[in-house]
Amino acid sequence: MARAATTSDAFNAVAEPRRREILNYLALQERPVGEIVAMLGLEQPSVSKHLRVLRDVGLVHVRRDGRQMLYRTNAEGIRPLHEWAGQFERFWEHQLARIKERAEKKMEKKTDSI
Amino acid sequence: MARAATTSDAFNAVAEPRRREILNYLALQERPVGEIVAMLGLEQPSVSKHLRVLRDVGLVHVRRDGRQMLYRTNAEGIRPLHEWAGQFERFWEHQLARIKERAEKKMEKKTDSI
DNA sequence: TTGACATATTCCTATATGGGAATGTAATAT
DNA sequence: ATATTACATTCCCATATAGGAATATGTCAA
Secondary structure (H helix, E strand, C coil), X not given: CCCCCCCXXXXXXXXXXXXXXXXXXXXXXXXXXXXXXXXXXXXXXXXXXXXXXXXXXXXXXXXXXXXXXXXXECHHHHHHHHHHHHCCHHHHHHHHHHHXXXXXXXXXXXXXXX | CCCCXXXXXXXXXXXXXXXXXXXXXXXXXXXXXXXXXXXXXXXXXXXXXXXXXXXXXXXXXXXXXXXXXXXXXXXXXXXXXXXXXXXXXXXXXXXXHHHHHHHHHHHHHHHHHC
């Protein structure tokens, strides 16, 4: 089997750096494709394809306005990702606590030797 | 250009569901490859390859213990992902607030009509 | 209706898988 | 030294891109 399709879920969709850029760009405000093209410096067809992927996994919303298509980020779609990563928060905090602890012990030793 | 390598960064590495399973499994405790194989129900070579990817992007740590290789999740590596997704938290909260608001207005109307 | 503008889709190609099978390697047991 | 155990790597193949080029589609203007 080959790699999973980027359209399979949000995790695959955001694995592409350009798509993360797009999501950041469209988070504050909806924008037409042309502006996204200008912002990314990619060809228009490439951008349209990235937008298609994002749309298929529900990471952006679209609406037509005349000839323009206005896209904006659907933050809700990013939530599962945040929650999955958040499961590990207590572990990295624990790691940091240990590092800090060791650093403090080192300081004590230094102080003792003065 | 083809798709980015899974070894390019943590985002690509966790796009694979099996690798996310592995990270969850190894978060609490280090484990030898054999146990991961049993847990996933995949062939050992496949698991070794997934572990290799995770190692290359710094999402797991390894140490040898006799003939066994003990792997464990490096939570620190998942942090950038959590932080990127976290940027959107205020947006989905805002969306939820709007939904709640509308629901409340609906309730008011209902109450009025009673 | 015709032309122009804004996007989307299709075609083509090089590349990077992910899994299974076979093989290689390191460490322990006898 | 040799067999065995526990993994890692290599080989092979079907599949899914991501980008560029060309083309199709949809909407508005004159």
